[in-house]
Structure formats: structure tokens, C-alpha cells
Amino acid sequence: MRTMAVIGTGLIGTSVALAAAGRGVSVYLSDRNRAAARTAAALGAGRAEDPPGPVDLAVLAVPPSRIAEVLIAAQARGLARAYTDVASVKAGPERAVLARAPEPSRYVGGHPLAGRERSGPLAARAELFQGRPWALTPHRLTSRAALDRGLELAELCGAAPVVMRSREHDEVVALTSHVPHLLASVMAARLRDGPAGVPLLAGQGVRDVTRIAAGDPRLWSDILRSNAAAMAGVVEELRADLARVAAALDVLAEGDVLAEDDVFARDDVLARDEALARDEALARDEVFAGDRGAGHDQGVRTLEDLLSRGVAGLAGLPRPGAAPPVAEAGLRILVPDRPGELARLLGAVTVLGISVDDVAVEAAEESGLRVRVPVPTADAERIGAKLGADGWDRAPAASVPAR
Amino acid sequence: MRTMAVIGTGLIGTSVALAAAGRGVSVYLSDRNRAAARTAAALGAGRAEDPPGPVDLAVLAVPPSRIAEVLIAAQARGLARAYTDVASVKAGPERAVLARAPEPSRYVGGHPLAGRERSGPLAARAELFQGRPWALTPHRLTSRAALDRGLELAELCGAAPVVMRSREHDEVVALTSHVPHLLASVMAARLRDGPAGVPLLAGQGVRDVTRIAAGDPRLWSDILRSNAAAMAGVVEELRADLARVAAALDVLAEGDVLAEDDVFARDDVLARDEALARDEALARDEVFAGDRGAGHDQGVRTLEDLLSRGVAGLAGLPRPGAAPPVAEAGLRILVPDRPGELARLLGAVTVLGISVDDVAVEAAEESGLRVRVPVPTADAERIGAKLGADGWDRAPAASVPAR
Numbered sequence: 001m002r003t004m005a006v007i008g009t010g011l012i013g014t015s016v017a018l019a020a021a022g023r024g025v026s027v028y029l030s031d032r033n034r035a036a037a038r039t040a041a042a043l044g045a046g047r048a049e050d051p052p053g054p055v056d057l058a059v060l061a062v063p064p065s066r067i068a069e070v071l072i073a074a075q076a077r078g079l080a081r082a083y084t085d086v087a088s089v090k091a092g093p094e095r096a097v098l099a100r101a102p103e104p105s106r107y108v109g110g111h112p113l114a115g116r117e118r119s120g121p122l123a124a125r126a127e128l129f130q131g132r133p134w135a136l137t138p139h140r141l142t143s144r145a146a147l148d149r150g151l152e153l154a155e156l157c158g159a160a161p162v163v164m165r166s167r168e169h170d171e172v173v174a175l176t177s178h179v180p181h182l183l184a185s186v187m188a189a190r191l192r193d194g195p196a197g198v199p200l201l202a203g204q205g206v207r208d209v210t211r212i213a214a215g216d217p218r219l220w221s222d223i224l225r226s227n228a229a230a231m232a233g234v235v236e237e238l239r240a241d242l243a244r245v246a247a248a249l250d251v252l253a254e255g256d257v258l259a260e261d262d263v264f265a266r267d268d269v270l271a272r273d274e275a276l277a278r279d280e281a282l283a284r285d286e287v288f289a290g291d292r293g294a295g296h297d298q299g300v301r302t303l304e305d306l307l308s309r310g311v312a313g314l315a316g317l318p319r320p321g322a323a324p325p326v327a328e329a330g331l332r333i334l335v336p337d338r339p340g341e342l343a344r345l346l347g348a349v350t351v352l353g354i355s356v357d358d359v360a361v362e363a364a365e366e367s368g369l370r371v372r373v374p375v376p377t378a379d380a381e382r383i384g385a386k387l388g389a390d391g392w393d394r395a396p397a398a399s400v401p402a403r
Numbered sequence: 404m405r406t407m408a409v410i411g412t413g414l415i416g417t418s419v420a421l422a423a424a425g426r427g428v429s430v431y432l433s434d435r436n437r438a439a440a441r442t443a444a445a446l447g448a449g450r451a452e453d454p455p456g457p458v459d460l461a462v463l464a465v466p467p468s469r470i471a472e473v474l475i476a477a478q479a480r481g482l483a484r485a486y487t488d489v490a491s492v493k494a495g496p497e498r499a500v501l502a503r504a505p506e507p508s509r510y511v512g513g514h515p516l517a518g519r520e521r522s523g524p525l526a527a528r529a530e531l532f533q534g535r536p537w538a539l540t541p542h543r544l545t546s547r548a549a550l551d552r553g554l555e556l557a558e559l560c561g562a563a564p565v566v567m568r569s570r571e572h573d574e575v576v577a578l579t580s581h582v583p584h585l586l587a588s589v590m591a592a593r594l595r596d597g598p599a600g601v602p603l604l605a606g607q608g609v610r611d612v613t614r615i616a617a618g619d620p621r622l623w624s625d626i627l628r629s630n631a632a633a634m635a636g637v638v639e640e641l642r643a644d645l646a647r648v649a650a651a652l653d654v655l656a657e658g659d660v661l662a663e664d665d666v667f668a669r670d671d672v673l674a675r676d677e678a679l680a681r682d683e684a685l686a687r688d689e690v691f692a693g694d695r696g697a698g699h700d701q702g703v704r705t706l707e708d709l710l711s712r713g714v715a716g717l718a719g720l721p722r723p724g725a726a727p728p729v730a731e732a733g734l735r736i737l738v739p740d741r742p743g744e745l746a747r748l749l750g751a752v753t754v755l756g757i758s759v760d761d762v763a764v765e766a767a768e769e770s771g772l773r774v775r776v777p778v779p780t781a782d783a784e785r786i787g788a789k790l791g792a793d794g795w796d797r798a799p800a801a802s803v804p805a806r
Contacts, residue, residue, distance in 0.1 A: 042745030185713030310588030341444030
């Protein structure tokens with residue numbers, strides 16, 4: 001690929017252009033907002049001008065609802081030999097292209113799975129796509145040449161191409177991107193009218209849950225409405241789960257009658273005896289006791305069930321940078337019951353390159369704690385010998401079964 | 404504080420003990436699971452034995468529903484002169500303590516706002532609480548001495564104490580911790596049965612939204628049910644927002660009639676002309692056109708409204724490590740329209756310690772791009788001179804109004 005046009009020099013378009021320009025491609029930039037195209041050019045992403053002739057590939061970096069119209073206009077003036085886009089919704093634009101574009105065979109849908117909360121060309125980074133998936137969704141008329149250009153673009157940007165059907169893509173991103181964005185927004189919206197203490201006690205958890213809600217509302221509204229059909233089913237399932245949880249919370253809150261009249265906070269001179277009498281009456285009613293009847297138990301089960309399903313669902317998310325699984329043996333070390341001995345072992349295994357997070361106490365025995373240290377099978381002998389030389393009481397690696 | 408008892412040597416209890424032991428406090432550890440207490444001791448968090456006499460402070464690091472019973476048992480044997488806990492729900496335990504504990508004046512509620520997804524003593528860190536908020540919720544009978552011990556503990560752990568009412572605390576954490584956890588779980592639960600492509604396309608966004616769902620379901624079920632009343636109201640508001648969104652998605656998906664019979668994917672030999680005929684009929688019906696009637700417009704407005712409210716809500720979350728606001732001036736630089744010139748300016752300001760994320764292109768003028776570089780007022784002259792010496796065409800700092 002020697003020449004490329006990028007239409008739309010926002011975050012993604014400019015990042016694609018920077019990556020391509022950095023690999024020697026001649027890039028021609030345009031944007032409805034002329035200042036944005038000039039900004040991208042001044043960053044080194046290419047030239048803010050029309051190409052002298054048809055380019056090898058045109059990248060349409062516009063919102064999903066605009067892809068077909070922009071493609072039609074570009075093909076009408078013979079801008080490129082192949083076309084792709086970078087929108088996070090694929091089926092709707094594909095249908096519109098098939099229905100209306102002069103040369104649908106020259107178009108392959110694309111979607112690099114990368115982004116930032118900031119938008120606009122100044123937020124662009126040539127390395128934005130490094131190591132990220134880049135979905136390509138050829139339709140039934142896409143030519144081999146167009147698909148190849150899409151693959152070449154993904155590789156040029158350092159991304160890992162994933163070829164899939166547009167429908168499948170949209171169902172996946174509804175679950176992995178669009179509905180999560182919606183939930184982040186719904187949660188963040190509630191913070192606006194929260195009590196005064198919110199900024200004091202807000203921590204990393206709520207920041208993580210709501211982080212992606214910072215995205216540009218106009219762009220995201222376009223994305224969400226373009227994938228409304230795939231999202232609707234997921235949202236229905238979420239609402240069913242939340243309805244069950246809401247019912248459980250109502251039952252569980254019922255015993256909490258004092259919550260409403262706030263007897264302890266109301267009046268600091270209220271005699272404690274009076275309060276005690278009220279509380280004891282409540283205690284007799286088993287408000288504070290463990291067993292509060294079938295509704296309460298059912299409510300607790302509903303919560304535990306949802307929380308457990310959540311933990312199970314996380315297993316399907318790949319951990320970024322996670323090491324590929326290797327055959328693993330477990331060294332067993334007996335740690336004497338002296339203060340700091342276990343900390344000393346953790347320090348020793350860290351030095352050997354083993355994650356402390358994988359170490360486990362298996363049992364507390366008479367003579368000390370039996371600790372399991374997972375090590376790659378290939379390294380078990382060497383690491384065992386090293387720990388033994390440091391004075392740790394260990395079982396020989398060969399005798400320990402793999403986990 | 405010279406002596407401390409920690410009841411419950413999980414993640415938080417052991418981390419508190421490690422911090423206190425590191426500051427020279429004699430810590431006595433206990434846990435229903437004796438191996439957990441011995442593990443904490445072997446990490447250097449204290450001794451897994453009963454104290455020889457009453458300690459200065461006992462820290463109850465047990466789930467919210469168990470605080471009152473553990474406090475009652477501890478006071479019955481005269482374990483400590485003051486008591487606190489570390490649970491993330493405060494009003495319910497406080498009521499139970501006031502109702503039933505022998506010496507409620509010796510108890511002050513506490514909640515360090517820190518945690519990890521891993522649980523158990525091996526996950527503990529002495530520095531877990533460094534710089535984090537630590538809520539203390541004295542009730543109407545809490546003695547000054549007990550409150551002072553709570554404050555001393557927070558400071559010993561490097562945390563920032565925040566004194567507030569238990570009810571206020573619970574309302575805040577419902578919004579900043581408990582409901583976000585619930586939403587993370589609801590979202591993660593949906594991933595379990597997702598399409599095969601989920602692991603291929605899942606990125607940082609969905610990982611962040613669902614990260615906290617990895618917490619221990621039994622502990623979190625205890626936390627959520629202990630704060631059911633405060634959560635119920637927030638969940639109702641979320642559900643109302645989601646109901647509006649679901650209705651909007653249904654309307655927006657309606658035009659998407661082809662989504663149901665998948666005409667393009669179904670059969671690769673289907674003649675394009677036939678497909679085109681269908682699509683053109685749809686296009687005539689304005690399915691793909693911009694104006695699809697009042698319901699569609701209303702749906703788009705509903706989405707945009709929610710997304711905008713989400714962005715607004717994020718303003719209430721403090722950014723960790725954000726610099727305190729300083730008086731700021733804006734240098735204006737004229738960047739020539741040559742490829743890479745803007746990148747060169749960004750490099751220059753980065754070297755001067757200015758975040759590239761705060762730089763903005765204000766206007767595209769005849770002679771180039773007018774770029775605003777925000778700088779602390781105190782440094783404006785020095786930085787302006789430096790950029791001027793590097794050949795950048797700038798307005799004098801003094802003439803530029805503050806943002």
C-alpha cells in the first residue's frame with residue numbers, strides 16, 4: 001500500500017493516518033471540520049488535501065450512520081481502489097452499502113478495538129492499535145483485493161486482524177462494548193445528584209465502572225442507535241436480573257425499619273434506655289437475628305446467585321498481558337510458624353520471577369504452614385534447588401503432582 | 404497505641420495488622436480459620452494468640468452482619484479498651500451494637516476505602532490504605548477516647564480519616580461502591596453465555612466495567628444485604644433509566660427489519676439485484692434515511708440525554724493523583740501548517756512538564772493553527788520565553804486572559 005485517504009480526522013482516523021504515515025504511506029486527510037484535518041496534518045499524519053489520483057485504500061473514519069453516504073460520495077468521485085471504515089457497528093452500514101453504493105465489492109467493513117476517552121486529532125497516537133484486535137467483516141460481495149487491503153491496514157497499524165461476519169461482530173460488541181457503555185452511563189448519571197460525601201469516598205471501583213461513560217455523547221448515541229437491535233436483547237436480560245435484585249433488596253430492607261425514622265441520629269439527648277427498649281423489641285422480632293424467614297433467605301440467595309454468575313462471567317474475559325499457560329508443577333515448602341518467615345519466602349520466590357499472587361497456603365500443620373509455590377515444570381528442579389540451598393524445607397519437585 | 408487485637412485475618416484485617424505491626428504496635432491475631440491467623444502471623448502481622456491483658460484497640464475485620472455478635476463476645480471477655488471495625492456498611496451494625504453490646508461507648512464504626520479483588524491474608528499489603536479515605540462513624544454514645552483510637556488507627560495506616568454519620572456513609576457507599584458492584588456483576592453475568600467472539604473482541608472497557616465483580620460472592624452478598632435499604636432507592640432510579648433506554652432501543656431497532664431475516668448473510672448466491680430491490684424498497688420507506696419519524700427522534704434524544712447525564716456525573720468523581728488546581732494562563736502559539744510542526748510543539752511542551760492532554764487547537768488561521776498551551780500563571784513567563792527561544796511564534800503571556 002503506497003497511498004491512502006482518511007476521511008474523518010478524529011481520534012481513530014488520525015491515529016490510523018499517523019500509523020500509516022509512519023510506515024511510509026502517502027496519506028491524504030479530510031474532515032468536514034477543516035481545522036481538524038489541518039491539525040492532523042500538522043501532527044505529521046499526512047497532507048490535508050485531495051489526492052492527485054485514486055489511492056490504494058480510503059479509510060472512512062466517520063460515525064456508523066454516515067458510512068454509506070460518505071462511501072457513495074467517495075466512489076462517485078473515484079477516490080480509491082478499495083474502501084474500509086473503522087466504526088464499531090458493522091451490520092447496518094454493510095446493509096446500507098450493499099443497497100446503495102455504486103461498487104460494494106470494493107468495500108470491507110473494519111473495526112479496530114481501540115480507543116481513548118479523549119476525542120479529536122490531538123488525542124491520536126500512532127501506536128493506539130498495537131496488539132489490539134482489528135475486526136474485518138467482508139460481506140458476500142467484498143472482493144479479495146478489498147479484504148486484502150483491510151488486512152494490510154490492520155497489520156500496518158500493528159493490530160491483530162480478526163475476520164468475522166458483520167452480524168456476529170455486532171452481537172459481540174453489544175455485549176463487550178455497547179451495553180457496558182450504557183451501564184457505565186446509567187451509573188455515572190446517578191452520581192450527579194448524589195449526597196455530598198460522594199467525592200470523599202469514591203474510589204477506584206466506581207471510577208473503573210464508569211470510566212467509559214466519558215465518551216462523546218453524540219458519537220456514542222450514533223453508535224448505540226446503530227446497534228439497537230443487538231443491544232436490545234442484552235438490555236432485556238440485564239433488566240430481568242435487576243428486577244430480581246430489586247425485589248430481593250426490598251425484602252432485605254424491610255426488616256430495617258429503624259432506617260426510616262433514624263432514631264439514633266435524630267436526637268442526641270434521647271435517653272439510651274428508651275432506644276434500648278425499642279431495639280430490644282426489634283431484636284425479639286428477630287430483626288437483627290440471623291434467621292428472618294423464607295423471604296429473607298430467598299433474597300440472600302438471589303444476591304449470591306447473581307454475584308456468583310458475575311464471577312463466572314469474568315472467566316470469559318482474556319487477561320491482557322497474561323502469560324500463555326505453561327505446564328506447571330507445585331513446589332511444597334514448609335514454613336515455620338515464626339513471625340515474618342512467610343514474608344521471607346514470598347520475597348525469595350519474587351526474586352525467582354514467580355508471582356506472589358499464585359502462592360497459596362494449603363494447610364496449617366503441626367510443624368508449620370504447608371505452602372504451595374507454582375513453578376513452570378521446566379524450572380521446577382532449578383527453583384527447588386535454589387530454595388533448598390536457601391534453607392527452605394521442601395518436597396522434591398519430582399514427587400509433587402501437577403495442579 | 405501500643406497493643407491491638409485483630410479479629411478476622413482476611414485481606415483487610417491482615418493489611419491493618421501489617422501496617423500496625425510495622426509501626427511498632429504489638430498485634431494479636433485471631434480468626435475462625437486458625438490457618439488464616441497463622442498465615443497472617445507468618446507474614447509478620449503479629450502473633451496468632453490471645454493478648455495477655457486488655458489491648459488498646461480491637462479491630463473487628465468481619466462481615467457487617469457479624470460485627471455486633473463479635474463485639475459482644477469480645478466485650479464480654481474484656482478484650483480491649485476501644486473497638487472499631489472495617490466493614491463497608493455502618494448503620495445496621497451500629498444499631499445492633501447500640502441495642503445489644505455491653506459497652507457501646509467504646510465502639511466507633513470504621514471503614515477504610517481500600518481493597519483488592521483477591522481475598523485472604525496472602526493478598527494483604529501494609530500499604531493498602533496509604534492515601535485512601537478511612538471513614539469513621541461515631542454514634543451518639545461513642546466516647547472521645549474510642550473515636551481518638553479510630554483516628555489513630557487510620558493515621559497509623561497512612562489513610563485520611565473522614566468523620567461522618569453512619570447513615571450518610573451508607574448512602575454514599577451505596578452509590579460509590581455497592582450499586583457499582585451490582586452493575587459490574589449484572590454485566591459480567593451476561594458475558595457467561597455470550598457468543599464465541601467475546602474473548603476475541605473484549606477490551607479494556609468491559610474489563611474495567613466488570614473488574615470489581617470478581618469480589619468474593621459470599622462476602623459481597625453480606626455487604627449488599629446489610630445496605631439493602633440505601634441501595635434500593637438507587638437501584639430503582641437505575642431501573643427507571645434502563646426502562647427508558649430499553650424503550651428507545653426497541654423503537655430504534657424497529658426500522659432494522661432486515662436484521663431478522665439476515666438476507667445478505669443467509670445465502671451467498673442470492674442475486675444482488677433481488678437484494679437491491681428489497682433494500683431500495685426499504686430505502687424508500689426511509690429505513691436508512693436520516694428522518695425516521697418522531698419515535699426515532701425521541702429514541703435518539705433519550706440515548707443522548709442519558710449519555711450526557713453520564714458525562715456530567717463523572718465530574719463529581721475526583722481524579723486520583725490529579726494536581727490541585729492552580730492559577731493558569733494560556734500561552735497561544737501559532738503553528739505553521741507544515742507536516743509534523745504540531746508534533747514538534749507537543750514534544751517541546753512535554754519536555755516542559757505540561758500534559759499534552761491539555762493542549763487545544765483553538766482556530767485554524769490563514770497563517771497556521773492557533774494552539775493554546777495552558778501553563779501555571781507562575782511559570783507562564785519562563786515557559787513562554789523558552790518556547791520563544793525555540794522559535795515558536797507566541798503571544799506574550801501577560802496579554803493572554805486566564806481560561
